[in-house]
Amino acid sequence: MARISVAQRRSDFINAAVEVIAVHGIDGATTRRIAEQAQANLAMLHYCYDSKEDLFADVYEFVAGRYRDLVKSSDPHSTLVDTARQLLRGVMEWYLESPSFTAAALELINWARRQHGERGIAVYDQALETVRAALRGAASEHPLEAETIDQIAYVIATLADGFALNWLTYGDRAAATEQMETAVSVLESWLAARLGTTPVAQ
Known part of the structure; x- marks a missing residue:
């Protein structure tokens, strides 16, 4: 399986965040929800973003x-x-x-x-x-x-x-x-x- 680049992962997280913010608002846009929306684990999100x-x-x-x-x-x-x-x-x-x-x-x-x-x-x-x-x-x-x-x-x-x-x-x-x-x-x-x-x- 091809390795997904950090740049692509960041793009996935950005798009996922848009969807989560739209549904749950800023306060409800937790990193866990964003990671789940991006179909990635939480550790990968924290690897891409401090x-x-x-x-x-x-x-x-x-x-x-x-x-x-x-x-x-x-x-x-x-x-x-x-x-x-x-x-x-x-x-x-x-x-x-x-x-x-x-x-x-x-x-x-x-x-x-x-x-x-x-x-x-x-x-x-x-x-x-x-x-x-x-x-x-x-x-x-x-x-x-x-x-x-x-x-x-x-x-x-x-x-x-x-x-x-x-x-x-x-x-x-x-x-x-x-x-x-x-x-x-x-x-x-x-x-x-x-x-x-x-x-x-x-």
Whole structure:
């Protein structure tokens, strides 16, 4: 049997921690539960990580990186309105398909904010800055004021966050799918009012 590398084991533990945090929360995410979820023994987890804090730090970085990748993969490199629409839709679709990640991400952001102050805010800041960068790129031919870019990023984040909380609370996929379309329509209408564009017909 091929030997599993430490890097692969760490990846397994990170993914397992996401699942455990989603179900049991931060306080209930014991190293034993995480090891069981990863189908590994506790000794291997302690071999890979000196402490649960070290593991959570990697989970935290994983969550931050996933948001960056999500935004980049959702950027159509098109018009500003298309870019904004696809960024919102991409995040909501990921939340819909990955409820464990969504729940764990919200838990981790709150945990890190309580435990580490500024570091807890950093993952949200990083995600917003990735959104701003995509919007600035889409608006490069007709640059917008930084304040306008900030407002668009804020609206996208607010709609996505509201969708995530509703989806996690009710777990109704059919309703969530309809709510995605509602959120996109709200964004389009807001952009039309803010930028003087025409909303896309549904």
